[in-house]
Amino acid sequence: xxxYSVVGKPLPRVDGLKKLSGQAKFTVDxxxxxxxxxxxxxxxxxxxxxxxxxxxxxxxxxGVAAVITGKDTQGIRYGFVxxxxxxxxxxxxxxxxxxxxxxxxxxxxxxxxxTAEDALDLIEVEYDPLPAVFDPEESMKDGAPQIHGEITRTxxxxxxxxxxxxxxxxxxxxxxxxxxxxxxxxxxxKGFAEADYIREDRFKSPATAHMAMEPHTIVASxxxxxxxxxxxxxxxxxxxxxxxxxxxxxMPNEKIRVHQTYVGGAxxxxxxxxxxxxxxxxxxxxxxxxVKLELTREEVFSTCRNSIRFDTTLKTxxxxxxxxxxxHAKVIVDAGAYKGSAAVxxxxxxxxxxxxxxxxxxxxxxxAAYTNKNFGFAKRGHGSPQMRFAFDSQIDMICxxxxxxxVEFMLKNCRKKGxxxxxxxxxxxxxxxxCIQGVADAxxxxxxxxKQKDKNRGMGIGVxxxxxxxxxxxxxxxxxxxxxxxxxxxxxxxxxxxxxGPDTAYSQIVAETLGLPLEDVTLVAGDxxxxxxxxxxxxxxxxxxxxxxxxxxxxxxRNKLLKAGSEFFKTAPEDLDMKNRAVFIxxxxxxxxxxxxxxxxxxxxxxxxxxxxxxxxxxVPEIEFYPSLSKGTGRFTDAYSYAAAAAEVEVDRETxxxxxxxxxxxDDCGNRINPAAVEGQMASQAVMGMGDALLEEVxxxxxxxxxxxxxxxxxxxxxxxxxxxxxxxxxxxxxxPYGGKEAGEVARAAVIPAIANAIHDAVGVRVFRVPITPERxxxxxxxxxx
Amino acid sequence: MEITKKVLKVTVNGxxxxxxxxPKTTLLQLLRNELGLTGAKQxxxxxxxxxxxxxxxxxxxxxxxxxxxxxNGKQITTVEGLAKDGVLTPLQDAFLRHSxxxxxxxxxxxxxxxxxMLQETPNPTEExxxxxxxxxxxxxxxxxxxxEAIMEVAQKKEVSK
Numbered sequence: 001x002x003x004y005s006v007v008g009k010p011l012p013r014v015d016g017l018k019k020l021s022g023q024a025k026f027t028v029d030x031x032x033x034x035x036x037x038x039x040x041x042x043x044x045x046x047x048x049x050x051x052x053x054x055x056x057x058x059x060x061x062x063g064v065a066a067v068i069t070g071k072d073t074q075g076i077r078y079g080f081v082x083x084x085x086x087x088x089x090x091x092x093x094x095x096x097x098x099x100x101x102x103x104x105x106x107x108x109x110x111x112x113x114x115t116a117e118d119a120l121d122l123i124e125v126e127y128d129p130l131p132a133v134f135d136p137e138e139s140m141k142d143g144a145p146q147i148h149g150e151i152t153r154t155x156x157x158x159x160x161x162x163x164x165x166x167x168x169x170x171x172x173x174x175x176x177x178x179x180x181x182x183x184x185x186x187x188x189x190k191g192f193a194e195a196d197y198i199r200e201d202r203f204k205s206p207a208t209a210h211m212a213m214e215p216h217t218i219v220a221s222x223x224x225x226x227x228x229x230x231x232x233x234x235x236x237x238x239x240x241x242x243x244x245x246x247x248x249x250x251m252p253n254e255k256i257r258v259h260q261t262y263v264g265g266a267x268x269x270x271x272x273x274x275x276x277x278x279x280x281x282x283x284x285x286x287x288x289x290x291v292k293l294e295l296t297r298e299e300v301f302s303t304c305r306n307s308i309r310f311d312t313t314l315k316t317x318x319x320x321x322x323x324x325x326x327x328h329a330k331v332i333v334d335a336g337a338y339k340g341s342a343a344v345x346x347x348x349x350x351x352x353x354x355x356x357x358x359x360x361x362x363x364x365x366x367x368a369a370y371t372n373k374n375f376g377f378a379k380r381g382h383g384s385p386q387m388r389f390a391f392d393s394q395i396d397m398i399c400x401x402x403x404x405x406x407v408e409f410m411l412k413n414c415r416k417k418g419x420x421x422x423x424x425x426x427x428x429x430x431x432x433x434x435c436i437q438g439v440a441d442a443x444x445x446x447x448x449x450x451k452q453k454d455k456n457r458g459m460g461i462g463v464x465x466x467x468x469x470x471x472x473x474x475x476x477x478x479x480x481x482x483x484x485x486x487x488x489x490x491x492x493x494x495x496x497x498x499x500x501g502p503d504t505a506y507s508q509i510v511a512e513t514l515g516l517p518l519e520d521v522t523l524v525a526g527d528x529x530x531x532x533x534x535x536x537x538x539x540x541x542x543x544x545x546x547x548x549x550x551x552x553x554x555x556x557x558r559n560k561l562l563k564a565g566s567e568f569f570k571t572a573p574e575d576l577d578m579k580n581r582a583v584f585i586x587x588x589x590x591x592x593x594x595x596x597x598x599x600x601x602x603x604x605x606x607x608x609x610x611x612x613x614x615x616x617x618x619x620v621p622e623i624e625f626y627p628s629l630s631k632g633t634g635r636f637t638d639a640y641s642y643a644a645a646a647a648e649v650e651v652d653r654e655t656x657x658x659x660x661x662x663x664x665x666x667d668d669c670g671n672r673i674n675p676a677a678v679e680g681q682m683a684s685q686a687v688m689g690m691g692d693a694l695l696e697e698v699x700x701x702x703x704x705x706x707x708x709x710x711x712x713x714x715x716x717x718x719x720x721x722x723x724x725x726x727x728x729x730x731x732x733x734x735x736x737p738y739g740g741k742e743a744g745e746v747a748r749a750a751v752i753p754a755i756a757n758a759i760h761d762a763v764g765v766r767v768f769r770v771p772i773t774p775e776r777x778x779x780x781x782x783x784x785x786x
Numbered sequence: 787m788e789i790t791k792k793v794l795k796v797t798v799n800g801x802x803x804x805x806x807x808x809p810k811t812t813l814l815q816l817l818r819n820e821l822g823l824t825g826a827k828q829x830x831x832x833x834x835x836x837x838x839x840x841x842x843x844x845x846x847x848x849x850x851x852x853x854x855x856x857x858n859g860k861q862i863t864t865v866e867g868l869a870k871d872g873v874l875t876p877l878q879d880a881f882l883r884h885s886x887x888x889x890x891x892x893x894x895x896x897x898x899x900x901x902x903m904l905q906e907t908p909n910p911t912e913e914x915x916x917x918x919x920x921x922x923x924x925x926x927x928x929x930x931x932x933x934e935a936i937m938e939v940a941q942k943k944e945v946s947k
Contacts, residue, residue: 016882020874022825022865026891029824211925213829213837264827264891265925297831363801488822499889545818676931684888684930710834710923718919721929736834 007738010676013504014523015262015497024262027217030232032290035219038280039116039293041106041123042303043098045702046372047145048099050105050125057122058108064117065287067123070095070105070307073282075154076248080341080377082158084166086179089151090338092248092278097130099147099337100373100705102303104275109283109291134703136311136334136369139176147337147370148173155755157246162473176370178335179343182634183350184363185422191326191361194315197402198326202313204769206697208308210379212498214264214298216274220281221290222543227666229256229281235264235496236271236537238528239474244273245281260526264496267688268378268745269305270498271538272341301708305377306698308345309334310386312763314394316359320400322409326361329353329387331369336375341382342368349383350632352749353391354421355465355640356432357413362422363631372703378538380685384464385692385749390771392462392753396760405449406461406757407440408473417731424622424635428734429741431668435644436463437730442664442725443646450761456651457661463644466746467637468736469541469619477535477546479553481510481613487581487595488520489557494534495546496526500744501677502542506550509737513554514561515578533616540742541619543673544639545731548617551737557613564598567605626725639733642668643682643747645689647754651762655783656774658759660690660722665747666729671739675766678743679726686724689751691716694771796857798823799867806852814838814849817864825865825894829923836922839895840864846902847913848921857907865894877901877939884935888926896922900936 018024055067070093079088091785093104106123110116131145137145160168192198218233229251235241238258246253263270280293295304310333317326331349335342342590346366354362370440399406415421417430438459440446449459479493491510495502507521524530535545565583568577569591577586582691584592590676622635648662665682672678695714699707709715752770760766765780780786791806798821807816817823817840826849827837838849839944868875874882877900888891895918903910903918910918915936916929924932 010885012882013885013887015890016887017874019887019893020865020878020881020897021869022823022894024890026827027825028828029818213835213889213923213925214827215829262890264829265889267925297829499887502890674885680885680927680931681889683930684926685928687930688925688930709832710830711832715923715925716929717923718929718933719916721916721933724928724930 001211004512004738006508006518007673008671008675010674011504011508011518013501013677014507015503026233026264027219027234027261028214028294030219030261032184032219035290035292036109036111037113037116038107038109038285038291039113039120039284040104040279040624041120041274043094043103043105045098045127045129046101047130047147048098048127049130050094051128052126053106054067054124055106058119061115061122063111064119065109065289067106067108067119068283069093076278076760077153078244078248078273078278079338081339081343084159084164084168086150087153087157087168089148092275092282102374103337104279107279107283109287113273114176114640121624132372132703133716134371134373136332136371139369139371142175144176146732147176147372147536148654173370178339178368178370179346180214181343181346181364181366181632186361188326188361188363192317194319195325196320197398198315199394199398200313200315201394201397202311202768203393205310205386205389207309207376208379208692208696209301209306209698209713210269212265212267212269215295215297216270216276216304217294218277218280219290219292220284222285222288224288227255229285230259231281232259232261234270236266236498236538238526239534240271240498240536241273241277242528245277247538248278248590249281249285258377258528263496266498267380268382268538268783272305272377272595274304274461297710298708301698301713302374302705305340307379308342308376308383312386312390316394316398318398318402320402322404322412324357324359324413327359329364331366333366334371335368336371336373338375339368339379340375345378345383347632349387349696351636352384352465353387356415356463356616358415367405373700374705380745381464381466381749384466385752388462388464388749389752389756393756393766396460396757396765405437407445410461410463410535423633425637427640428449429467429639429731430642431729431731432463432465432642432644434731435642435666435668436461438666438727438729439644439646442727443648443662445646453762456653457648458758459646459648460754460761461646462750462751463642465640465642465747466540466742468544468639468641468742470539471620472536472539474533474535476533476616476618478616479549480532481553481557483557483595483599483611485596485599488522489514489516489670490522490524491544491550492524493550494526494528494531495542500515500542500681501674502537502546503671504677505543506547510545510554511553512738513551514560516581520581524627528616530686535619540745543743544736544741545617545619547673547737547740549615552615552617553613554615555565556615557611560611560613561595561598564602565593568601570596574703575704592656638735639670639741641670641746642691642729643749643750644729645686645747645754647751649755649758649762650758653763656778658694658772658777660755662723662725663751664725664727667743667747668729668731669743670733670736670741671730672728673738673740681743682726682747683724685747686751687716687721690755692748692770693752693755697771731770742775792855794854794858794861796862798862799864805893809855811854812850813840813852813854813857816854817849822865823864823866827894835892836899837892837895839898841898841902844902844905846899866895866903868897875901876942877904877936879933880939881932883929884938886927886932886935892922892924896924896932904939912937915940
C-alpha cells in the first residue's frame, strides 16, 4: 500500500473536462482577426537545380498578400544538430537547388486557403533535374551525385549560443557522409576469441510515421508596433521552437511568445523546428498580419520528420552458457536530404542498448549517408526500436542455436542494480529483470513457448532501456509554486501537454508534497511568457526533470510553510506536518493553522514575504554540457527506465497474416505517479509497436512517397488490438520525484522484436526486415522451406 | 467566378440556424469555420480517421465527407452538445474515470461514434464495440482504456434495464 494520498492514485486527468467537452483548444482551432492562410509549393524533383521562379501571376491574384521564395530566406539555417563541427544545413526554402521531393520552394499567404492554393497553380518554376541517389550505400560510393556542397554558417551555431566555446567552421561532406559515430570499450578481438558461438545478422527498419492525429500547424502573429511575434504551434517544448524562431528570424528571444495550446499527439515528431514554421513566422513579420499554416496529411507524411531508416549489422559472440562476451554493431543510416538527428540516433542505438545488457567488449560504428529523400528524426525511442528489433531477434536466434531459453538468457545478461556503465552512468534503479520475469509470467512463457507450433502459434520477448532526460539545452527545468490567499496553490511549469500527461502528474506531485487534494492545484503550463525556464518533453525528461523541478518547488514552499508554522506554534518545524490547506502539530493534530492565515501572518512579520516556492532540476548533474556523440564518452542520463514485452501470435500460413493474440507489457518507470496514465502509455506503445512490427512503412519510389495518406498507410485500429496485460516492473528511482522516471517511450521498442520472435516461434521463419507484411512473411516461408 | 450561396436550415445541438452557405462547403467546415464549434477535428482529410465524427439525426457520420447542404432540415449533435447543464453524459464520465484519452484530438469523434452506437445498440459486446469503433483512429491510447470505458457504460445499461 502506498503511504501517499495523491501520488500513486489513478486520478482523473486535469485536462479531462476540456478534452471531453470539445473546449480544449489545439493550434488548428486558433483563428485570429485579419488572419491569412499560407500554402507551400513543393519540389516535384528529388534533385534538381532551380533555374527560375516566376511568381508574377500568383502575386497578381486577388486575395494574395505575399509570395516568398528561397531568395527571401537566403542563408537562414537551422537543424537539431548545429554544432561547431557539424553546423546545421536545413533551410526554410530551397535556394539554388532542391534535394528531395516535397522540399519547400515557394510560399504564398492569401485571404483563405483556397486562394492560396489557386496561387500555387499560377507559379512557374523551371528546374534542371540532376542525377539523384536513394540508397545510402550507393550514395557513399565514389562518383555518386553529391547532395551537398560546402555547408557553412553565417551566424553562430546553436551550441555556441548554448555555451560551447568553439567557433563553428564550414565543412564539405565527402561521399555524402552526413555523420559518423564510433565508440568502443573492452577488447573486441579478445572477446570474440573467448566466444564459443559467434553469429552475424543484418536487419532493416524503415521510416515510419509518427502519425499524430493533429496535423502539424502554426499560427504566427507579428505585431509591427511592439515588434513582437506571438505563435501557437504543435510542439514538445517551447524553448527549442522559440530559440529557433528567434535565431532564424534574427529577433530577440524575449520578443517571441509561444502560447499554450493542447497538442494533438507528438511521439517525437513535433520537437524540432520545421520549414513551414519559419515560413509562416517570416510571412507574418513581412505582412504584419497573423498567418496560419496547416499542413495536409500528405505533407505531414512526405515532408515532416519520420523515424530514421536503419540498416543494422550485428556480430555477437557468446559463451556456451549464454554469456554475451562481444558485440560489433555496424549501423548504416539512410539520412535523407538533410542530416536531421541521424548522428544522435546512431549514438542512442548504442547508449540505450548499453543500459540493458552487459556485452563486455563492444565496438559500435555508425555512418549516415545523405540521399535524395525526406529526412528523419526521433520517434518514440529514437534509435532503440531499430536496435532492439535487431538485437532481440538475434538473441532469439542465438538461443535457438545453443538450446537456451531467451528469458533465461536475457536475465543472465542483465546489468546489475547499482552498476556503473562504461560511460559513467549509474543504475540506481534497474527494473529490467523484474520486467522480463513479469511479462514471461503474465503471458505463460514456461507453459506455452515453443509448444503451440501445431496451431501456428508462438511467443516472443523483447526489452528496452531509455533515458530520463539527457544533456540538451537548456539543461535544466524550473518551476514555481505560488501560495494563494485561500491556501490553494498555483503551479507554473513550462512543459506542454500533448497527451503524455504532465499536467496531471505534476499537479499530483505538488499536491502530495503540500498535503493538498489534486483540485487545489491550479496549473499554468506550456506558455513561454508565463512559465519559468523549461527543459523539454522530447528527451523523456518530463517526469524526471520537469516533475523533479515541480517537486522541489513544492518542497521549497512546504519548508516555508513549516517555518512559518513553527514560528506560530513556537515549536520545531520537524514537529509539524500539513494537510487540508493547514499546518498542524503532529502530536496534537487538532492544533492547526490554515495556510491562508500563515500567509497573512508571514507577510505581517517578514516584510511582505508572500511565500512562493521555487524549484529546479538539472537533467544530468555531473556534466557541464553533453556527452560526445562521436566518441560515446561522458555522462548521458541520471536515470534509465526499462520495459519488456512478450507477444503471443497466430500466423495464417495461407495468407501470411499475423494476428497478435496477446501482449504482456511491463514497465519500470520507477514509481507510477498516476497508474492510469502509465498504463495508458504502455497500451499506447503496445499498439504502436504492433504497427511497427506488422504494418507501418513510409514507402518511397525514386524518392516519392507513394503511401502518404491514412488510406494507404495503415495504423492499428480498434479491432486489431489484442488483449493487453500490463505488469508493474517498477524499481524506485532515488533521484526521481516520488521515485518516478520516464514512462512515455521506452516500451515501443520492446514490442517489435517480441512479435518478430513470436512469429519465428510459431512458424520457424525469420524476417529480417520490418514491417513483417504478409508478402514478406509468405516469401520467407517459401524461401526458408517452412 | 460568382458562387451562389444557398439557404441552409439546420439544428445544431438543439439550436436552430438559418445560414447562407457555399455549395462546396462541407459540414465540418460549416461547424468549425462558420459556427465556431471546433470540437470536431480535421485530421486525415480523406474520410479514414473519424476525428470529425458528429451525429446527424441518430447516425454517426464523418463531417468531412458530408456537404453542409446535405444536412438541410436535420438535427446535428457535436461533442459540444453532449454535456447538459454542466453535467457530463455517462459516456463522458466513463472516459474521464478510465483515463480513456490522452492528447484528446480524436476524443470528440470517438465520443460521438460511441454515443450513436450505444443509442442504437444499448448492450453491445466488446467485439461489437471494437468493430463499431473501427472508423475512429487513435494513436495515443492503444484503444484499451476507452474500449473499457464504453464497455462499462454498456454494462451499466444492461444492469439498469
